Amino acid sequence: xxxxxxxxxxxxxxxxxxxxxxxxxxxxxxxxxxxxxxxxxxxxxxxxxxxxxxxxxxxxxxxxxxxxxxxxxxxxxxxxxxxxxxxxxxxxxxxxxxxxxxxxxxxxxxxxxxxxxxxxxxxxxxxxxxxxxxxxxxxxxxxxxxxxxxxxxxxxxxxxxxxxxxxxxxxxxxxxxxxxxxxxxxxxxxxxxxxxxxxxxxxxxxxxxxxxxxxxxxxxxxxxxxxxxxxxxxxxxxxxxxxxxxxxxxxxxxxxxxxxxxxxxxxxxxxxxxxxxxxxxxxxxxxxxxxxxxxxxxxxxxxxxxxxxxxxxxxxxxxxxxxxxxxxxxxxxxxxxxxxxxxxxxxxxxxxxxxxxxxxxxxxxxxxxxxx
Numbered sequence: 001x002x003x004x005x006x007x008x009x010x011x012x013x014x015x016x017x018x019x020x021x022x023x024x025x026x027x028x029x030x031x032x033x034x035x036x037x038x039x040x041x042x043x044x045x046x047x048x049x050x051x052x053x054x055x056x057x058x059x060x061x062x063x064x065x066x067x068x069x070x071x072x073x074x075x076x077x078x079x080x081x082x083x084x085x086x087x088x089x090x091x092x093x094x095x096x097x098x099x100x101x102x103x104x105x106x107x108x109x110x111x112x113x114x115x116x117x118x119x120x121x122x123x124x125x126x127x128x129x130x131x132x133x134x135x136x137x138x139x140x141x142x143x144x145x146x147x148x149x150x151x152x153x154x155x156x157x158x159x160x161x162x163x164x165x166x167x168x169x170x171x172x173x174x175x176x177x178x179x180x181x182x183x184x185x186x187x188x189x190x191x192x193x194x195x196x197x198x199x200x201x202x203x204x205x206x207x208x209x210x211x212x213x214x215x216x217x218x219x220x221x222x223x224x225x226x227x228x229x230x231x232x233x234x235x236x237x238x239x240x241x242x243x244x245x246x247x248x249x250x251x252x253x254x255x256x257x258x259x260x261x262x263x264x265x266x267x268x269x270x271x272x273x274x275x276x277x278x279x280x281x282x283x284x285x286x287x288x289x290x291x292x293x294x295x296x297x298x299x300x301x302x303x304x305x306x307x308x309x310x311x312x313x314x315x316x317x318x319x320x321x322x323x324x325x326x327x328x329x330x331x332x333x334x335x336x337x338x339x340x341x342x343x344x345x346x347x348x349x350x351x352x353x354x355x356x357x358x359x360x361x362x363x364x365x366x367x368x369x370x371x372x
Contacts, residue, residue, distance in 0.1 A: 023069035024093045024113075030062050030080065032102030039081040040064045042091075044074060051077055069093065072211045073115045073177045080105065090115040090177055118176035122169060129162050163191070167200075174203040180213045187220045194224045230337040240265065240351045241335045245299070245322035248309050253297070258320050259351055261293030262370045264363075267333065267343040269301045270311035275342040278359055279315040285364045286319060292371045293349075295319065301341060303327050346370075 028040065038059040046052035054076065057064050073092040080102065087100060087108040092115050100108030110116045133155065140151045167186065170179040183200060186192055198221055201214075208214055233241055244254040255265070266282065268275035286296055300323035302308040308323055324330045328339060336345065346355040346366060355366050 022093060023067060024091060024096060026066040026089075026091070026096045026098060028059075028064040028066075028078070028098040028100075030059060030064070030100055030102055032062075034059050034062060034080075034102055036060050040066075041079040041081070042066050043077045043079060044091075045077075051079070072207070074212060075177070075181065078105070078108075088119075090119050092116075114175075115177050118173055119178050122173075122176075122178050122182075125165060125169075126162075129158065129165060133158055133162075167192075170200050171203070174200075175205045175208060177208060177211060177213060180204065180208060180211065180217055183217050184213065184220070187217065187224060194221065194228050197221060197224065227337055227339075230335075234336050234345065234353060234356075236353050236356060238353050240345060240347050240353050242351075243332050243335060245324060245332060247320065247322055248305070248312065253320055253322050255297060256351065258295050258297050259347065259349060260295030261349050262289075262295070262367055263347040263351075264294070264296045264367075265299060265336075265345040265347065266296055267299045267301060267336070267338050267341050269327075269341060270307040271302065272341050276311070276315065278342055279317065281360050281363065283316055283318075285367055288364070289367050289371055290319075294367055294371065297322065299323065299330070299332050300325070301327055301330055301333055301338075 026042075036059060040057050040059060041053055042055040042057075043051040043053050055066055055068065057066055059080070070091045070093055073090050076089055076091040078087040078089065078098065083102055083105060085105040087098070087105045087110070089096070089098065089108075089110045090113070092113050094113040096110065096112045096116060098108055098110055110120060136151050136155050136158065140148050140155075143151055166182045169176075170182050170186070173179045179200075183197065187197060201217060201221060204214060209218075232238070240255065242255055244252050247253050255263075264282070268279070270276070282296065286294060296319035298312075298317060298319060298321040300308045300311075300321060302311075302323060302325055305323075305325050308321075308325065311317075312321055322332070324332070333339075336343070342357075342359070344357055344359070344363075345353050346358060346363075348354050348370070354370070358366050
């Protein structure tokens with residue numbers, strides 16, 4: 001029995017000595033004249049969207065190595081001291097090879113692990129479309145007006161092709177970290193609904209859902225769902241959400257108290273240049289139609305009460321105003337799902353939303369129609 005135990009122990013020791021350590025080994029090969037001892041930095045994007053240094057090594061005879069353990073795949077960046085640009089790669093456990101020319105770090109070849117293979121496939125297709133776009137841009141610069149218009153249409157088609165390419169990539173590659181990063185961009189573009197995005201997210205593999213990038217996307221999807229639910233409350237045909245807020249002199253004004261035959265709820269701010277540019281149009285419409293039943297309630301998203309009050313006087317805004325002076329944290333803005341200004345809601349005498357975000361001649365035409 002003792003001999004058997006010693007034999008088993010020896011076998012375990014031999015296997016342990018010959019097995020590769022868990023973790024990653026990133027082996028780099030930099031072509032070009034580069035001094036020995038040149039620092040190479042491994043970084044990732046930190047909380048403030050700035051690169052944070054994770055590790056550093058040096059180049060020796062054009063080679064460098066990073067080793068460590070990476071619990072879950074995550075996008076990282078490689079910078080080389082005194083060289084322009086950087087390389088994006090996905091750090092994950094396994095043997096990763098890095099090959100680059102010192103003057104074009106952005107075009108480095110990364111191989112060896114599944115996530116970097118996914119990333120390389122995506123970049124190859126993405127660059128092919130980008131190359132077409134660059135070619136069209138060059139042609140547009142030398143084209144006549146008729147040709148430029150045709151090329152502009154071609155560029156729009158290419159942009160749509162790129163959007164579809166990214167969406168299809170997410171759908172077809174649920175095990176790829178790059179799919180999560182593309183979804184982050186899709187959410188920011190606001191060109192897809194919560195249901196469409198959530199359906200794609202649900203297909204991600206369990207490992208991918210554990211990554212920090214996927215958890216961030218999950219939080220964004222939750223916020224998007226809440227925004228969409230709130231936006232239903234402010235769709236045309238819905239009853240405008242009721243609210244009460246302080247006026248410039250501290251009095252409480254309720255929306256219901258200022259409803260006219262037609263009421264414009266106007267979100268603006270003193271710091272908002274497009275809002276201030278639109279104010280003369282709103283003033284002209286108010287002067288023309290107030291006696292016929294048009295009321296306006298301005299909702300300011302200013303940070304400072306003095307700025308708000310001064311802008312009211314300077315622009316001649318003689319209607320009712322309210323604000324909590326809390327910027328986009330204003331509870332009325334949140335109630336109406338307003339995250340950009342100017343924004344406006346036109347209500348009928350019952351407080352039903354009948355139009356949104358009308359400006360200039362379009363606003364006057366609608367008010368004139370409603371008030372005959």
